[in-house]
Amino acid sequence: MLKLALAKLPELCALMQKEAELLVPAKNKAGKVDYKAYAEGVEICLNEKTSRSAKDAFFPQVENLLKFKSEGKNLSLEQILPPDHATILFGVKACDARSFKLLDKVFLSNPVDSYYKARRENCLIIGLGCAEPEETCFCATFGIDATNPEADINTWVVGEELYWAPVSEKGKALTEKLSAIFVEADDKAVKEQGEATKNILSMLPLANFKIADKISAKELVTFNSKVWGDLSATCLSCCTCTYVCPTCHCYDIRDYKTDDNTTERFRCWDSCMASDFTKMAHGNPRKTKLERFRQRYMHKLVYFPENNGEYACVGCGRCLEKCPANLNIVKVAKALEVSDDV
């Protein structure tokens, strides 16, 4: 275990910046914390969960794929290659760190998504142990240890110090390069903080929340439950839950004409809650809000586990915080659990 004074954080960041593009949680003018490329003067904020999830680092809200040029009957295309420079993602909470493993199951399964893969492989993840879990947190439901993110290097802020422990080979190599800035430390303070955090976790309203096994047991039974009507009634069909969710990964591929002969093709986030998501020229298999609402939660609670053995949720609590109608995965799972038709 190593440590350094928090006051030296800008110095540490400057050193890391020499090794790779550094992304840090920083406060914006609205007072929200989101990942931002580090630069001198950026206000790093380590004691809050980011407003958006960390998935942007590998699956950005929008990215260009290629450029078409047409000239008469001729067409040429130029691929816009995925970035190939190293990045460091600093301050990743345990919930977001787990989400990468779930996204890997989608984007790194065959055929591999080379854009995601390039970003993922070029990135070193520095985790940050949770010290102040919020009432909306339920990462323990998915066996996630909030105090110990699954990362290349783990860090903890205790008092005025940042504790630092490399985990992976990649993490050890970076630590080696930065070693001059750290001093050796024992793990007493980190352990104490871990105990305190676990104590808070046990007091949280969702501490004992579990997703009932019966929900994913029979796909069609859950699908046909009457609870979807009640649950979806007040959904506004916005995409907030999808976009702030660290595991939601639906995307759209769209064209954007920059002039008469040039088209940029980009990929952007999309949501199965959007009314045009499955719309075809000759009809739409999910015409109603109920069907679209059901699709999102069926995917998280039933289909994804069927295919990957895990729920597509990490208990980060963002949907609980941000849904304008206060709908969320916990409410859905609880309603399905008590429903007599599931």
Place this chain on the structure above:
Amino acid sequence: MQKINELMQAKAQELLAKGEIKKVLAWKAGEFFYDNAPAAFESEASCSEIIYNEFCPANLSKYLMASSKAGVKTAVFLKPCDTYGVNQLIKDNRVNREMVYAVGTPCSGMVDAKKIKAAGYKTLLKVEVNGDKIIVTTPKGQVELAKKDFLYNKCLMCKGNDYMICDEELAEKLPVPEFTGDRFAEVKAIEAMSSAEKFAFWQEELSKCIRCNACRDICPACNCEQCIFDNPEAPVAGKAYADSVEEQMFHIIRAFHVAGRCVGCGECARVCPQGVKLGLLNMKFMKDINSFFGKFQAGADAETRAPQVTFKEEDPEPNAAVEGGNSNA
């Protein structure tokens, strides 16, 4: 508030029992102490689940569109500020007045749990409101806070405790948060900026947007059956194009579209997951409308047409708009 909650449950039961009203729109408890959610109640028995307290900020008026279209006579509990939205929906022919039974519901300001959290109380195990105090329980213990410091931004610009549409008042009106400031102070500050500063300000604000469309979907004035941005055939998609100013135009176009119809309920800013200062654009339009055409409040009734869609001889000439940006309403 407990008293009003009981009255609300009883009223909902009574209305459903009479038979003509098939649905009641109110609030239901969520997972915590502060996340009461909009909910529809269709049976008398379910009405015991209705909750009403200082954590019911949601304006329920937009849900009337679906029930009105389905021909379901619906009772809705409306806080004073919510009533403007209903009038606007009626004026826009999205809601049939005959299908609505409006119950005026007293409010003395809604408490924003996010503000409590932002003040450093991150783990809210319990939040209770007692008069003008909020008692917050966190793992570290209990604290007492002043309610007035933790009201939703929209409540800080409360328009008063009168109902603009009301078939019946649930209980005696409550005093609302006193607002003595200038509603347009922030707009004026931006008007005073240089063009470059304005551009930088909005670029920073709008680049935070994730295009979730929550602002649009909650807005009582954004009531098109199908939004142009949801049309995959349209060259402008309701999806991210984060780097492009063109796509950020969404909010500006939306503000234009609801100008004269935006009732200023503040719901867009409340629901924005990214904290974009959305209401500001609308406030700018309101300020300009006031200065060009005289004071106008959308949703104050269901009949008066907005100034931009009526013609009066004394209307200002178009060149007034050139000056308009910097005039004081």
Place this chain on the structure above:
Amino acid sequence: MCNCGDTLIPQIGVITDICTETPDVKTFRVEAIGGGKLFEHMPGQCAILSMPGKGEAIFSITSSPTNQKYMEFSIKRCGSITDLLHFDVEVGQQIAVRGPYGNHFPVEDKLQGKDVLFIAGGIGLAPMRSVINYMLDKRDDYGSIDIVYGARSKEDFVRYDELTNVWPSQKDTHVHLTIDRPQEGWDGNVGFVPNFLKDLKFTPDKTVLLCGPPIMIKLCLAALIEMGFTKTQVYTTLELKMKCGVGKCGRCNIGKKYVCKDGPVFTCDQIDEMPNEY
């Protein structure tokens, strides 16, 4: 041309022929620049065509994999991208294509040696043609071939010459055509496919490949069950909105399946196990 390897990046091909099949169906022939095919495929698989500026759409590949020279796509005009294909594309024009995507009809195993009954309605013949021509090119690997094909009118049959001259002249191959309403100059069967099927009195020892509009599929399946067929014997293809083609973007997700990757070919009993969202 791009040779980068990401599955979302298309290759550039060239349209070498456009055949107007019916008032709203055209068949587009696509070759690599300089000749030959852009990629190999199996019968039933799909490819995604680009109309730069408008976007992409997925189509089944109509030509047989045994065709060494080119790929064909029979495309019905029904939306914005197909409109562009019909009205804006000329022979010689270059086009971006990616694929192949999805699974295919089990021509190499389960269909070997079987008597096969094809049932198609309208543009539903497009994916079937790939299988039929594949089987005819490897005629000895399969038993009898019956093709039941319904269209609105005589003018709506795709590849009428192939239907009436080429296919029926092959060994143990029978084509049964029907149109929806009586028409001057038509002495064949008149009526919808499901009833026609019953009239033809097929014995339930055949393997069925069924493709057409959803309502036709539903009624044909009911007719087949009545005739003694089981759902495991009936293969069909599903059509859903698709964007990525590789089971990631989420559009064609039904239940645990992604139609673009796990389909589009399913047996009818597999479809029964899926939520009814197709």
